Amino acid sequence: MAARSRSNPLALAVLALLWERPMHPYEMSMTLRERRKDESVKLNFGSLYSVVDSLVKHGLIEAASTERDGNRPTRTVYRITDSGATEAIDWLTDLVRTPAKEYPQFEAALSFLPLLGPDDVVRLLRLRQASLERQVAGLEASLADAKALGLPAIFSLESEYESAIVRAELAFVTTLVTSIADGSFEGVELWRDLHARAAAHGRLDPEELAEALAPYLSPP
C-alpha cells in the first residue's frame, strides 16, 4: 500500500469520526459542523468526497454498505479499517510531537511591509487590532458557554489554543502599531522618507527601494 500524503487534516477528521461509528460523507460533514470541528479543520464539501476516495484507495477506510432512501442519491456508508485506526493514531502522535512549519498569511504580509508607507500601515494595523479584539471576545464567550454547560476542558482545547495564539498576535500588533505611531520604531524615518518621495511621483520607485535595501541584502 503506497504511503498517503498526510497533507489534508480533513482526512484525520474522517478517521476520527469513523472511529466512533460508520457514516456516509454527508453525515460526517454535518457531525463536524455540529461539534464545531469545522473551526479547526478546513471543511469543504468537494474536498471531503475526494479525501474519502483517497482513504478508500489506501485501505484506511472501506465501504460498509450502500443504501438508497427513496429517490435520493445512493449513499455509501464507510467504516474504518485496522490500518486506518493505526494511521489515525500515528498521524495524531506525529502532529502532537512535532511542530509543523506553517506559513501564516500575516507573516508573509510582514515580509513585504516596506511596500506600504508607515502611515498606511498604522491605519491598517489599527483595523486589524480591532478585528482581533472582536475575535478574542468571541472565543472567550464561547469558551465560557462551554464551561457553563459543563463540557470538560478536553473538548474545547482547540479553542483555548486559538485564543492563546490570537491574544499573542494582538499583543504583537499592539506593540508594533504603537511604536510606529509614536515614532519609536527603529528606522521609521528612513521608511517614511522613502514613501514621502514616492508620493511625489505617483508610486514607490523601484530604484529608490532597491537602493535603500541594498546595504542590508545578502547577509552571511
Next chain:
Amino acid sequence: MAARSRSNPLALAVLALLWERPMHPYEMSMTLRERRKDESVKLNFGSLYSVVDSLVKHGLIEAASTERDGNRPTRTVYRITDSGATEAIDWLTDLVRTPAKEYPQFEAALSFLPLLGPDDVVRLLRLRQASLERQVAGLEASLADAKALGLPAIFSLESEYESAIVRAELAFVTTLVTSIADGSFEGVELWRDLHARAAAHGRLDPEELAEALAPYLSPP
C-alpha cells in the same frame, strides 16, 4: 480580466520582487532564499513556474525578454505591469487589515486529542515543548545577528512575529502538559479511565468513546 484568486502568497512575493527589478523565475527563487523570505512564504520550484504563468495570464506581470545563454534552456525575464503593482498593494493592504482564518495543524490535533491517552499526550507534549524551545532559541539568535549587522527592524518583522507566536504556543503547551501531569487538568480521571479500559482490550473502544462523549454533544 478575470479576478485572480489570492490563495498563494508566493504570487505576492513574485510581485514584490518584480517591483524592484525584472527577473527570471530561477532568479526570483534564489533571491527569495538569500533574503530568507522562504521562511515566511512557501517556496516550491514547481509552484513558482505555475504562479508566474498565472500572473502573466492575468496581466499582472509580462515577459520583458527571453534570453538564451549558450545552450541552456531559454530563460524568460518578467517585469511587473501597472495592474500588477496595484494588485500587490491591494493584496498586501488586505492581508494587513484583515486577519485570515487559518487552520494550524496543531489545532486540528488538539481537536482529536481524546483519541490518545493522557500519559501518551504528556510524553508527546514534552517532546513538542523541547522542540519549540529550540525553535525560539534559533529565532532569537538570528534576530540578534540581524541586529548586530545593523539591519533595521522593518526587515525582520516577520521573524519577530514568528517568535512571538511560537513563544505563545510554548506557554500554552507548558501550562497544558503541567496540568495534565499533575492531575489538575479538569476531567483527566474520566479521560484516563477511558484509556485504561481501552488498554485492556487492545484499543480504544468506539462504543465507550461514544458513550463518554454522548453527554457533551450537540451543544445549542
Next chain:
DNA sequence: TCCCGAATGTTCTGGTTCGAATATATCTCG
C-alpha cells in the same frame, strides 16, 4: 584531462483542492 557533484534553469505528471452545479425531499408560511 576528464569525471563527478553542485549549480543553473525549466517542464511534466498526476494527485489535491476548490467552488459551483446538480437533483430530490422536506419544511414553512401565506
Next chain:
DNA sequence: CGAGATATATTCGAACCAGAACATTCGGGA
C-alpha cells in the same frame, strides 16, 4: 395547497500544487 426556502447528498471540471524528472554548465580535484 403550492411556491420558495432549506436540508439532504453527491458529482464535476478547472485550477492548483508538490515533487520528481529533465537538461545543461561550471568548478575542482584525481
